[in-house]
Amino acid sequence: MRGPTAWAWGANEEAAAGGARGPRVELLGPLRALRGGTEIPLGPPKQRVVMAVLLLQEGRPISYDGLVEAVWGGAPPAHVRNLVQKYVSGLRRALGDGPELRWTGAGYRLTGVRADDLAERRRLVDEALAARRAGEVRRAVELARRAEELWRGGFVEGLRAPYLEAERLRWAEKRLTVLEGRLEGEIALGRSFEHLHELVRLVAAHPLRERLAELLMLALCRTGRPADALAVYEETRRRLAEAMGADPGPGLRSLHARVLRQDPALLPSPPVPAA
Known part of the structure; x- marks a missing residue:
């Protein structure tokens, strides 16, 4: 977070x-x-x-x-x-x-x-x-x-x-x-599944925006789909290379490395109870 x-x-x-x-x-x-x-x-x-x-x-x-x-x-x-x-x-x-x-x-x-x-x-x-x-x-x-x-x-x-x-x-x-700030909070509250479709739509609309790809990867991991998260990274990396001749930034690369090493902090977590 x-x-x-x-x-x-x-x-x-x-x-x-x-x-x-x-x-x-x-x-x-x-x-x-x-x-x-x-x-x-x-x-x-x-x-x-x-x-x-x-x-x-x-x-x-x-x-x-x-x-x-x-x-x-x-x-x-x-x-x-x-x-x-x-x-x-x-x-x-x-x-x-x-x-x-x-x-x-x-x-x-x-x-x-x-x-x-x-x-x-x-x-x-x-x-x-x-x-x-x-x-x-x-x-x-x-x-x-x-x-x-x-x-x-x-x-x-x-x-x-x-x-x-x-x-x-x-x-x-x-x-x-x-x-992005709201969706980061939704994921922190354990609502990744509810907002997956919104994140997919936003990434499709803004394919070069790395923070959105990062949030989608995080949401996929939190819903037990790390392989799909890695696919999002590869697709984003390809788009950045084709459009800008650039590699992903440090935030996206760091999350990619965490997914590869199966960081326990990325595992699915229960929703935060309502106050």
Whole structure:
């Protein structure tokens, strides 16, 4: 079992988002804003991109040039200034009272509204990390599961912009790291069999991600299938060699050696009794 650093999950990477309460806004899936449970129309796709970019500044101003680069990249349309003004005006009307979108002199700044699901995820991940450090594996796993349930799809799914594409990759990595931490905890709690299919699916979706292969190997050993664990190692080694010309890293190699020498710590173990 890895130490607490295996559960770091990118916690504390996002700055705290403050401001007065406006509509509930979510980015862990298609962008949406809700007021009183009713979804607020946010306008055409590029206007929604502008809102997502502003939200991700978490109350900090973004310059006009920075906003244009984030939304259109290096080849904006000739009438981009008019489009920016149009989308900013459209967002002000859509968001109504409470949120404030204004030009500060340093750039456009959106306050009085935040990405609520990102804030909730941050809290859950921080609490999960604290629980893991305290040895409360069951609580850490439950908190990680709740953080995962906030996802409704891909990050700002359906919106295309250079800035959002980079953020999408970053958040996909964060999501996988939380999943790996949760699955590590599930295995520690004796739930390897219940999560084998999830691990098989994840390894198939991310064939070069060694930590997932390592967790699948561990789960197979804990369910009495060391030969299958060795097969996973060989398949991962082959994929890494073909795709990157590289050998498996030390974690995967160490687990492979333990399986070969039939380390008793890898033998099936009964589930941890519920508290």
